[in-house]
Amino acid sequence: MTENKLLYVHPAPVRVWHWINAAGIVLLVITGVQIRFIEMFDFFSLEEAINLHNYIGFLVIADYALWFAFYMGTGKIKIYFPNPKTFIQDCINQIKYYGGGIFKGDPNPHHMTPTNKFNALQKKAYLGLMFLFLPAQMLTGLFLWRVKKFQVYIDMFGGVKIIDTVHVLLFFFFAAFLIVHSYLATLGHTPLGHFKAMFTGYEEEH
Amino acid sequence: MDEPSQLLKNKRIFLLIFFFFLWSPPVWSIENNECLDCHGDTSLVRQQSEGMKEGLYVNNSQFILSVHNINGITCVDCHADIEKLEMDKDVPHATSLKSVDCSKCHEAEAKAYVNSVHKKAGGKGITIPCYACHGYHYVSNLEAESVIDRENGFCLKCHNPEKFHSWLPQMDTHFNFVECTVCHAENVPLFVNLRFWDFSKKRFLSGTEILTALKTNSTGFMPLIDKNKDNKIDADEFEQMVFKLRENNVFGTFHGELIVDLVPVVHHVNRGKANRECEQCHNPISPFFEDVVISLNKEDGDTDRHVVDRSVLSTYYVNHFYAIGGTRVRLLDKIGVAIVVGGISVVFGHLLARIVTIPTRTRRKEKEKEKKYGF
Numbered sequence: 001m002t003e004n005k006l007l008y009v010h011p012a013p014v015r016v017w018h019w020i021n022a023a024g025i026v027l028l029v030i031t032g033v034q035i036r037f038i039e040m041f042d043f044f045s046l047e048e049a050i051n052l053h054n055y056i057g058f059l060v061i062a063d064y065a066l067w068f069a070f071y072m073g074t075g076k077i078k079i080y081f082p083n084p085k086t087f088i089q090d091c092i093n094q095i096k097y098y099g100g101g102i103f104k105g106d107p108n109p110h111h112m113t114p115t116n117k118f119n120a121l122q123k124k125a126y127l128g129l130m131f132l133f134l135p136a137q138m139l140t141g142l143f144l145w146r147v148k149k150f151q152v153y154i155d156m157f158g159g160v161k162i163i164d165t166v167h168v169l170l171f172f173f174f175a176a177f178l179i180v181h182s183y184l185a186t187l188g189h190t191p192l193g194h195f196k197a198m199f200t201g202y203e204e205e206h
Numbered sequence: 207m208d209e210p211s212q213l214l215k216n217k218r219i220f221l222l223i224f225f226f227f228l229w230s231p232p233v234w235s236i237e238n239n240e241c242l243d244c245h246g247d248t249s250l251v252r253q254q255s256e257g258m259k260e261g262l263y264v265n266n267s268q269f270i271l272s273v274h275n276i277n278g279i280t281c282v283d284c285h286a287d288i289e290k291l292e293m294d295k296d297v298p299h300a301t302s303l304k305s306v307d308c309s310k311c312h313e314a315e316a317k318a319y320v321n322s323v324h325k326k327a328g329g330k331g332i333t334i335p336c337y338a339c340h341g342y343h344y345v346s347n348l349e350a351e352s353v354i355d356r357e358n359g360f361c362l363k364c365h366n367p368e369k370f371h372s373w374l375p376q377m378d379t380h381f382n383f384v385e386c387t388v389c390h391a392e393n394v395p396l397f398v399n400l401r402f403w404d405f406s407k408k409r410f411l412s413g414t415e416i417l418t419a420l421k422t423n424s425t426g427f428m429p430l431i432d433k434n435k436d437n438k439i440d441a442d443e444f445e446q447m448v449f450k451l452r453e454n455n456v457f458g459t460f461h462g463e464l465i466v467d468l469v470p471v472v473h474h475v476n477r478g479k480a481n482r483e484c485e486q487c488h489n490p491i492s493p494f495f496e497d498v499v500i501s502l503n504k505e506d507g508d509t510d511r512h513v514v515d516r517s518v519l520s521t522y523y524v525n526h527f528y529a530i531g532g533t534r535v536r537l538l539d540k541i542g543v544a545i546v547v548g549g550i551s552v553v554f555g556h557l558l559a560r561i562v563t564i565p566t567r568t569r570r571k572e573k574e575k576e577k578k579y580g581f
């Protein structure tokens with residue numbers, strides 16, 4: 001153990017953001033399931049589910065603002081953008097690792113450093129997530145929250161059903177993402193390694 | 207008392223009356239024009255006791271569009287106590303006429319109205335006559351009116367619903383898509399009315415415009431659209447109709463709204479009897495979305511209602527009506543299950559592969575150890 005260095009990879013604002021976001025999305029998925037599939041589930045009444053969903057929705061939006069402000073303010077947002085020269089090769093390496101190397105016990109081709117903490121696949125996924133999917137989910141959610149008030153914008157996109165379709169497809173995506181994301185988080189040096197790091201900020205380096 | 211018998215004895219007068227019936231029956235009823243000679247003048251007012259002026263003008267160009275005029279109801283059918291005009295007098299009729307009795311012709315509505323908070327309010331010294339809601343000279347055909355027109359025309363004249371519905375999320379959205387009486391009139395039959403919004407004209411098309419766009423008329427409409435002749439426009443037939451509109455260069459989308467049927471029980475509005483259960487509507491098997499119609503009003507003021515299958519509400523041709531949960535697109539749910547199941551399978555597949563390959567990795571580790579420590 002003494003040979004393992006500790007690397008500070010997750011600054012405090014990022015950790016706070018992450019866990020609020022995680023809890024928020026889990027609850028949004030649960031209340032969302034209740035709202036859409038009212039005839040199948042009975043965790044809450046529709047009224048409760050909607051109220052909860054709306055409060056948490058705004059919490060997640062505020063939380064996103066925190067994330068955005070932190071990464072933009074510190075210029076750290078760079079870590080989300082892949083290096084275009086090596087991106088494709090990095091991706092291939094990473095796919096080979098997850099699809100083969102990991103079973104054989106090969107080391108992870110990506111080396112985590114505070115300024116380059118995501119591997120190429122993560123960059124691609126998180127970039128899409130944070131700059132496209134989550135904002136789209138927040139925007140469509142906001143529209144659904146006050147259909148009458150945002151009528152003009154909703155009509156511009158083709159109607160409330162279109163807005164809802166985007167919101168629902170992304171909801172399914174987030175539900176699947178939660179599962180895959182949690183699983184991938186167990187693929188660190190130890191199954192709980194990445195989880196611990198998200199609480200303490202320190203990742204062990206081998 | 208014996209005067210009439212005397213008259214009858216008089217053969218000439220008897221004949222006169224006979225011819226009178228035969229040749230000129232209109233003389234018995236007073237024509238609207240006779241009233242409008244005076245009441246068609248905007249300046250006809252009368253002084254009221256407090257020095258206030260009361261207008262006695264009736265706008266004929268509006269009156270002729272009213273349901274009553276269209277159905278042949280004249281001034282004196284309502285103002286029934288004017289039997290004749292004595293034109294030699296200043297005012298050719300009594301100056302304090304009886305108030306008009308709407309229930310004379312609308313018996314069923316009057317009966318239904320008795321059992322309502324508004325009629326009962328009469329007992330508290332407030333009078334809410336029929337025309338407080340409906341107006342009188344310019345009653346329009348309600349069938350063709352949108353939720354907003356109906357609400358503005360009626361309930362919103364006296365009530366501010368913002369005060370009573372704070373429990374209802376997005377009350378303004380509900381008020382836009384659900385007529386007040388849908389919730390407030392007990393057991394009233396209701397349906398979803400579909401209206402076509404034209405993208406280029408930027409307004410709703412009238413029934414006649416839709417028929418023209420389909421190059422048909424009110425009798426040709428169902429034979430053209432309802433291919434399987436079950437008197438119901440199902441989702442496929444609806445799609446074909448939209449394609450036909452597009453072929454004729456009419457592009458647009460359907461809006462929907464939940465409105466009550468025009469039957470007397472709409473007057474059964476009472477305190478504490480309103481629908482509150484969200485699940486009644488926000489539920490895919492909700493009876494509230496059972497009846498869907500497309501109403502095509504014709505030039506003569508009549509309206510044809512054509513039944514549409516409820517599955518049409520869950521298509522992308524009705525994009526401007528979506529009651530969460532209730533009219534959802536089922537295909538999305540299938541796609542969703544596929545996405546989530548896909549995610550789970552990837553996780554379990556990978557996990558399984560890792561478990562299966564544990565021996566490989568242990569062997570490798572042992573080998574590496576051997577190399578390192580030189581066993």
Ligand code: HEM
Nearest residue numbers: 028029032035036050053057058138141142144145171531
């Ligand atoms: C990633 C997180 C989110 C998930 C998984 C999610 C999921 C869902 C689902 C499944 C529905 C039901 C849709 C239907 O029945 O057709 C829904 C409705 C809705 N969502 Fe979200 N949502 C998320 C984020 C948000 C956000 C950020 C807001 C913003 C305030 C929001 C606001 C709404 C609103 C207003 C509705 C309509 C019902 C209501 O008023 O609660 N959602 N959501």
